[in-house]
Amino acid sequence: YYSAKKITIRPWERGSLFLKVTRQRAERSILWSTKYLINHFYEMYGVEVCWTMLAIAVAVRIDVYGIFYALILGLLLFFPRRFLAPVWLCYLTVHGLLLLVQYFLLLGAPYGACVGLGGDTAYPWGGIDRTALKRWLFLTDYQQILNKNLLYADFLVYLLVCFQIYYFNDNPLKRAGKNVTEGLLANFLKLQFFVDYVKVFIFQYFFWLSLFLLFFTAVSRVSLFGLLYLLLCLVFLYRGKEMLKDSKTFKHRNWAFIRLVTWMILLVRVSLQIADCVFSDSTDGTARCVLVLLFNSGCSSRTYYGSPNPSTECSSIPDNVGLWVDALNFAVITLQIIIFDSQYSESVRQELRQKEMRARYFADVFDAKVELKQEEARNKKNSELREIKKRMDRLKLNENRIDHLLYAGV
Secondary structure, three states: OOOOOOOOOOOOOOOOOOOOOOHHHHOOOHHHHHHHHHHHHHHHHHHHHHHHHHHHHHHHOOOHHHHHHHHHHHHHHHOOHHHHHHHHHHHHHHHHHHHHHHHHHHHOOOOOOOEOOOOOEOOHHHHOOOHHHHHHOOOOOOOOOOOOOHHHHHHHHHHHHHHHHHHHHHOHHHHOOOOOOOOOOOOHHHOOOHHHHHHHHHHHHHHHHHHHHHHHHHHOOOOHHHHHHHHHHHHHHHHHHHHHHOOHHHHHHHHHHHHHHHHHHHHHHHHOHHHHHHOOOOOOHHHHHHHHHHHOOOOOOHHHHOOOOOOHHHOOOOOOOOHHHHHHHHHHHHHHHHHHHOHHHHHHHHHHHHHHHHHHHHHHHHHHHHHHHHHHHHHHHHHHHHHHHHHHHHHHHHHHHHHHHHHHHO
16 A cells, blocks of 8 residues: 655765865855865864864963974974874884873872882882972872873874874875865956855965954064064065965965974973973073063962962063963964965956056056057147247248338338
8 A cells, every 4th residue: 555665865075074065065155165174174174173272282382292282293294284184103013002191190000009219109200399390291199180181182182083094095185285176266356145244354364463463462562472463474464465466385385484484483492381380489580580570470370380370570471371372373384374375366366366457557548548649648738839930930021021122122
């Protein structure tokens, strides 16, 4: 009586959360564009996501592991993109080992398993008198408990790195260091859909927001790092919108240099934490004030490290040294590099070039017309002068004849 209906289910696309999302649909709607980004953003820009999360982990980990992560981040930044796939497995292994070491240190050994020299229960590093130094080295102790929340950032970085190595192994284009796109891009500069206005804002005006963030970071810190940010902002603000007309390689190199400067600032600031949080009581007051004035340094977590309050002779020591701001700058600059490397940015560059060429052409046509009118005016004026000169010559000739007749009559 009832007929069974055969239902065919389309196989799920690997790595995709939404089905039937194509590039053509994404060009016409914000909803479809959002779905397309969710499906393919990590596939195309997973390396940048890992770099950004690693910078955030450096800002969270203000200890020796933060320095390790900053050095690893710099090493990955210096590697060419096409060589990242072979290196990524090594980085995954190193990060996993560091995560295991920290977990076992946080777990600790059973009480009584470690016996010190005096027969007391203690770890081999129990002879270190400074508790802040043991916390900075992330060495566990029976009396002091380490902050387990620090491992959340490490685990999130490790999870993203594992996702990325999946894409390296699954996609040969990503293994070669290329971003995957499908089809030709629609000309969003015609503003046919509402999503085109969003694209125009992102690919034509977002770099102003990036420069504003760098400028805000520069003016909010009176230090050597703020001076570096300010000089970079002045150079790029001086060029303004002309920057969009540069080639993709030139823009990538310039903003990669800004990202490198941001990474160096992040590395130096996290390295200064050992002087500000661990050895602040043994540092000379004058030397400490010099560090504060030059680098705007200070302990980011005085409660965790037990760092004393700032002394009265150098009361300008900040409570927050702004490592999160540096990580945010790194993330925004990385996003700006992604924007400049996209094909949409190249479309904006070509459009601006064409507008410049059209403006130059119309300016040349206008100059030619003005020159032609001026030439016609000069020719007309010269002809009038020649006509006046001829008339004057006739008048002089007639005058001479009249004078000759009058003279002959006399």
